[in-house]
Amino acid sequence: MCGVCGCGDNHVHEHDHDHDHAHGHGHPEHAHAPGLTPTRMVQVEQDIMAANQRYADANRRLFAQRGIFAVNLVSSPGSGKTSLLVKTVEALKGEIPVAVIEGDQQTGLDAERIKATGVPAWQINTGKGCHLDAHGVGHALEHLPELQGGILFIENVGNLVCPAGFDLGEAHKVVVLSTTEGEDKPLKYPDMFYASDLMLLNKSDLLPYVDFSVEKAEAFARQVHPSIKSITLSARTGEGMETWLAWLRAAAALARIAA
């Protein structure tokens, strides 16, 4: 039997690397003593994230069936994600069905800000948790309209570390970096910028007052993720918002066609 995937074939799995550790198959690293319960080895070969991945796959199937374009917005706290979302859903509502899932440790404040625009929103409080997981997002969907052919925005917990590792079933992670933060964030938190396909440089209206170089931030992001796209915008003044909205409309159109 194949020891890698557990199937019955004697096929060869290709590896372009060498393992530098010993595979201790079948031999527990201790001596068996009389009177002790004998132990045995079982092969597992399972991803630690398998449970989350099952839920993420189920969410993704649901999005595909309904032609929903799902975006997972990630950033550090205070980058302006919620303000950006409020402006975004205000611009899109009436044109495309939109809904928002808000993730925060506590309070329903962000969901209230979205609902004030007339767009449906559901708040997930993670308590002590540092990220949203696919299971929680699946349940949040039960509280939102069907959103056929629409856009679902998932605003993750403000955290540039943990949400990088959790697939929620989204089409893309979009990372928001604001000009009041360091332009070297992509190098300091590479996993998140590697996981994201689009970077939004928010608070562009503050560029004249802060020492933030858009060119450097983009160069650092591409160092981590060569194909990452970047849009500079200001949720406050509206600068650059049309580019972001055009990106969303195009992606949502493709998701609708594919359904």
Add this chain to the structure above:
Amino acid sequence: MHEMALCEGLVQSLEAQAAAQDFTKVHKVWLEIGALATVEPEAMRFNFPIVAQGTLAEGAGLEILCVDGHAWCMQCSAPVAIKAHGEGCPVCGSFQLQVRDGQQMRIKQLEVS
């Protein structure tokens, strides 16, 4: 911090395996963690005994096999080893790299009874 959640997922996987492979106690767990995975092995070692308390894996040993990151360098047209995202090709310095391996977080095998 999310290593606590990963350890909870790990214990859930062990419970599912216990039902499928007919065992009641886990004595040792072997994990394979890639250098590019979003997990810190030391934090797993710290969290696992805490999360495992009161479960079938209470007191179980945890062995972590760390695997190097590997990528394809577009400039060199060759496979290269990398330690982290954002580090250039160790040969030519280019950042045009396609990750091939080193993102895994896998349960390899278990010692059980």
